[in-house]
Amino acid sequence: MTSDPLIIAGRTFGSRLVVGTGKYPSHAVMADAHRAAGADMVTVAVRRVNLTDKSKESLIDYIDRDRIFILPNTAGCYTADDAIRTARLGREVGLSNWVKLEVIGDERTLFPDNVALLEATRVLVAEGFVVLPYTNDDPVICRKLEEAGAAAVMPLGAPIGSGLGIQNPNNIRIIKDQARVPVIVDAGVGTASDAAIAMELGADGVLMNTAIALATDPVAMASAMKLAVEAGRLAYRAGRIPMRPYASPSSPVEGRITPVAVAAGGRAGG
Amino acid sequence: MTIRLNGEPFEIAGPVTISALLAELNIDPRIVAVEHNVVVVKKLQYETTMIGEGDEIEIVRFVGGGTLYDF
Numbered sequence: 001m002t003s004d005p006l007i008i009a010g011r012t013f014g015s016r017l018v019v020g021t022g023k024y025p026s027h028a029v030m031a032d033a034h035r036a037a038g039a040d041m042v043t044v045a046v047r048r049v050n051l052t053d054k055s056k057e058s059l060i061d062y063i064d065r066d067r068i069f070i071l072p073n074t075a076g077c078y079t080a081d082d083a084i085r086t087a088r089l090g091r092e093v094g095l096s097n098w099v100k101l102e103v104i105g106d107e108r109t110l111f112p113d114n115v116a117l118l119e120a121t122r123v124l125v126a127e128g129f130v131v132l133p134y135t136n137d138d139p140v141i142c143r144k145l146e147e148a149g150a151a152a153v154m155p156l157g158a159p160i161g162s163g164l165g166i167q168n169p170n171n172i173r174i175i176k177d178q179a180r181v182p183v184i185v186d187a188g189v190g191t192a193s194d195a196a197i198a199m200e201l202g203a204d205g206v207l208m209n210t211a212i213a214l215a216t217d218p219v220a221m222a223s224a225m226k227l228a229v230e231a232g233r234l235a236y237r238a239g240r241i242p243m244r245p246y247a248s249p250s251s252p253v254e255g256r257i258t259p260v261a262v263a264a265g266g267r268a269g270g
Numbered sequence: 271m272t273i274r275l276n277g278e279p280f281e282i283a284g285p286v287t288i289s290a291l292l293a294e295l296n297i298d299p300r301i302v303a304v305e306h307n308v309v310v311v312k313k314l315q316y317e318t319t320m321i322g323e324g325d326e327i328e329i330v331r332f333v334g335g336g337t338l339y340d341f
Contacts, residue, residue, distance in 0.1 A: 022335040030334070045335025048276045048328065049302055051295065059334050060301055075335045088310045089330050092303035209335075 004233065006205050008182050009098075009130045009151040011069070015040050016199070017229045018071070018184065019222070020209025027062040029218055034068065036222035037212065043071040043100050046090045071132070073100035078113070080120040087124055098130040100154070100186075100207075110160040114141045118148055125149030134186050137171040143178060152181050154207065157198060158188025161210040165194035169201055176202035192221075192228035199232025200240070271323040284323065288316040291327065302331045 006013040019039045024030035034042060042063060063070060072090030077083035080103055087099040103120055105113030112135050124131050130151045135141055137155040145153050155175055158164035165188060166172060176183045182204035189195050189208045198206050206229055215221035271284040282294065288311055292299050304311045305328040311319050321327060 020335060022333075024334065043335070044332040046303075046330050047333045047335075049295075049297060049331050051276060051278075051329075058301055059332055070332070072332065073335060085305070085308070085310075089303040089305060089328070090332075092310050092313065093301065093330065093332055 004237070006182060008132070013040050013069070013205075014038075015226075015229075016205040016233055017195070017226055018043065018205055018207040019212060019225075020207070021045075021059060021063070022209055023213040024218060027059065030213070031062045031064070033212055033218045033222040034063070036219045036226065038226045040067060041069045041071055043073045043207065043209075044094075045075045046072055046086050046093065069098075070094050070096065071098055071100050072096075073134075074102045074120075076104070077102060078104050080116040080123070083116070083120045084123050087120075087129060088127075091129070097128055098151075099124060099132065101131050101133040111156075112136055114138070117141075118144055121145055121148045121150055132184070137168045137175065139171060139174045139178060142175045142183075146179060146181050150181060152184055152204075153179060154184045154186035156187040157185045157194065160187040162188055163190030163194075163211060164188055165190050166197050166201070169197065172198065172201045172203060176204075189225075192224040195225050195228040196232035196235070199229055200235050202236055205229075273321060273324065274326045276328055280327075282321075285320045288319045288321060288327075291321060292316065292329075295329075297329065302329050304329050 006016045015038045017037050017039050018041045019034060019037050021030060021042055021044050044059065072094050074083040074086040077086055083101060083103045090099060091097055101117065101120055103113045103116040104110050114136060117133050117135060121131050121133050125148060132152045132154055133145050133150050134154045135145060142153040142155060155172060157166040172185060184205040184207050185198040185203045186207040189206060189211045195206045212218050212221045212225060271282065273280050273282065282291065288304055299313060299316060306319060307326050
């Protein structure tokens with residue numbers, strides 16, 4: 001296979017696995033996991049500086065910025081206005097105009113508020129941001145986000161941190177079919193096979209945080225995810241066989257040494 | 271004077287520039303962003319932007335997160 005980079009808004013990424021920076025046991029483990037994942041884009045949250053305890057090491061020191069592109073997110077924002085403000089602040093911290101846009105609509109499920117998300121996307125696109133919205137796995141809202149100028153769409157596989165895997169594979173497939181921008185499955189992955197399934201469905205990439213950070217061995221899980229994303233991508237490009245309800249022999253049925261009465265049923269070997 | 275800094279009242283001799291406030295707080299300006307009365311201030315304007323009595327200042331940085339959570 002030829003080189004197969006992920007291109008978003010004209011920027012080329014060697015890896016189709018995008019990872020988070022939260023919930024790791026330590027900054028050092030996070031850095032090792034990022035390396036094992038082979039990721040060249042990681043997402044970070046924007047929060048108030050702790051004015052009473054500034055001794056905490058800076059997360060940024062543990063991200064290899066020569067190799068890794070930092071994608072600020074608006075995690076934890078519940079209104080379009082908050083998300084827009086956070087995006088503007090993130091741009092100023094990181095000096096890049098990219099944002100993973102999240103506008104959460106419900107605390108228990110962390111499902112996005114699609115109405116506010118669309119509104120915030122329009123505003124930020126008009127301000128020159130490269131907007132990557134985290135959205136429901138709904139083909140209609142994904143189309144509207146693309147029409148509003150989103151540089152990619154990021155449908156969820158399952159609720160954030162749930163580890164349930166891809167709940168709605170057919171929707172992901174439809175979203176990919178209709179999209180003219182990259183589709184990154186964001187959230188819901190629990191283990192390697194989930195990531196592979198997302199890629200086999202045609203997703204251009206997968207973003208995950210919890211599945212790696214809270215694994216018993218985050219670095220080993222990061223390696224597993226890297227392989228799964230690569231395997232899923234290769235399988236997608238290779239073109240899978242159609243599913244069929246009955247067997248189809250893989251060896252020739254002619255020339256077998258044992259004469260078999262050609263009767264109905266049960267003749268084909270594996 | 272009293273300003274509101276990250277949501278809390280904060281006393282500082284003023285008026286001061288954003289640069290001076292960050293220096294007072296011992297914060298590296300390269301790794302934060304600052305909002306002055308709900309408007310983001312460009313780093314190049316830290317030296318010239320004056321903070322006055324009652325102004326609202328937010329100072330933020332990047333923290334770990336993929337989706338919602340801090341650590």
